[in-house]
Amino acid sequence: MKPKARRRLRNVLDEADASLLDLVDHVLNKGVVIEGEVLLGLANVDLVYLRLAAVLCAADRLERTNESRRRRARS
Amino acid sequence: MxxxxxxxxxxxxxxxxxxxxxxxxxxxxxxxxxxxxxxxxxxxxxxxxxxxxxxxxxxxxxxxxxxxxxxxxxxxxxxxxxxxxxxxxxxxxxxxxxxxxxxAGREQMTLRLYGEGLHDDAPLPDAEPSLPGPGARYLAARRRERRRAHGSREMAALRRGLGALIVDERVERHDMPPLLASLYHLIERGASARYLSALETIAGELGAVRARATGPWPPYAFAPGAIP
Known part of the structure; x- marks a missing residue:
């Protein structure tokens, strides 16, 4: 993947809210694949997915932290 | 142009x-x-x-x-x-x-399973080295992978609880704790509220595994070629 493409991708993933990550998974990684014509040749999809899975893990930790904060606030 | x-x-x-x-x-x-x-x-x-x-x-x-x-x-x-x-x-x-x-007339819910690990149904047999050719070995490997992807105690509990609402399912095992798997469920349009409340009912059967659902989505994961 070209450095510029990698930077742009990182910008997408850095805004790591869970709904955006879900969106990345669905819109970027799924859908009808028309062989050879997906422009994401620039962002090797396997690599996108690996990064995505890693960030989804982080999203889970983030959500749990928020949940426990909310619980503490209630008690 | x-x-x-x-x-x-x-x-x-x-x-x-x-x-x-x-x-x-x-x-x-x-x-x-x-x-x-x-x-x-x-x-x-x-x-x-x-x-x-x-x-x-x-x-x-x-x-x-x-x-x-x-x-x-x-x-x-x-x-x-x-x-x-x-x-x-x-x-x-x-x-x-x-x-x-x-x-047609359907939409998708996406379920992510988080935790330390899933409990596989049964130990999988070792690879079968006696198979005659690369094609047969490849197909056997695919069968093993498919069984591993779909077979776990937690997924069985989810299917029991959500089964009536699920028209079709795609599963990706990640095994990158805490992200364990993504399940994509095709449901009838308008059934997402029932799906979420059924999920809440069975959450207790998943032990240490947490299930988080999002949706409804257009059926992204049910397009040909989306998931091998």
Whole structure:
């Protein structure tokens, strides 16, 4: 993947809210694949997915932290 | 020269105006045999950023409201012109027709399973070295992978609890704790509230595994080629 493409991708993933990550998974990684014509040749999809899975893990930790904060606030 | 940016395939003509796409370009229908594609003429590829991803999804969702069956096309798919599109769709026509029939009147829920690990149903047999050729070994490996992907105590509990609502399922095992698996469930349109409340009921049966659902989504994971 070209450095510029990698930077742009990182910008997408850095805004790591869970709904955006879900969106990345669905819109970027799924859908009808028309062989050879997906422009994401620039962002090797396997690599996108690996990064995505890693960030989804982080999203889970983030959500749990928020949940426990909310619980503490209630008690 | 402008190119065609593709958004979705439709199962029939839309009930309203198609509106505009990512770049504000007017959308149009392109007929390829018995398939209907929604496309926009764009001067260049859209930038890969959150706004474009959201706009692509919003367009697909808007189309889904105007038609019974929609198959989203992967973000950033461009073709030179209508004849190039026809050439690419033609070999996939049968599979795409079946996929459109499957998603008609349906939508998708996505379930992520988080935790330390899933409990596999039974130990899997070792690879079968005695198989005669590479083809047979490949198929055996695929069968093992499929069994491993679908077979766990937690997934069985989910299927028991949600089963009546699930029309079809795609599963990806990640095994990158805490992210263990993504389950994509095809449900009837309008059933998402029942899906979420059924999920809440069975959450206690999942032990240490947490299940988080999002949706409803257009049926992204039920497009041919989406998940091997």
């Amino acid at each position: 402008s190119r065609l940016y593709l958004y979705a395939l439709l199962g029939g003509p839309p009930s309203g105006p198609l509106g505009a796409g990512l770049a504000g370009e007017p959308l149009r229908l392109v007929r390829c045999g018995d398939l209907l594609a929604v496309a926009g003429d764009v001067p260049k590829a859209p930038s890969i950023d959150a706004a474009s991803l959201r706009a692509h999804d919003a367009t697909v969702r808007r189309l889904a409201e105007m038609v019974e069956a929609v198959l989203p096309i992967r973000f950033c798919t461009l073709v030179d012109d209508e004849s190039a599109l026809a050439g690419l769709l033609e070999p996939q026509r049968a599979g795409l027709g079946e996929a459109l029939a499957l998603v």
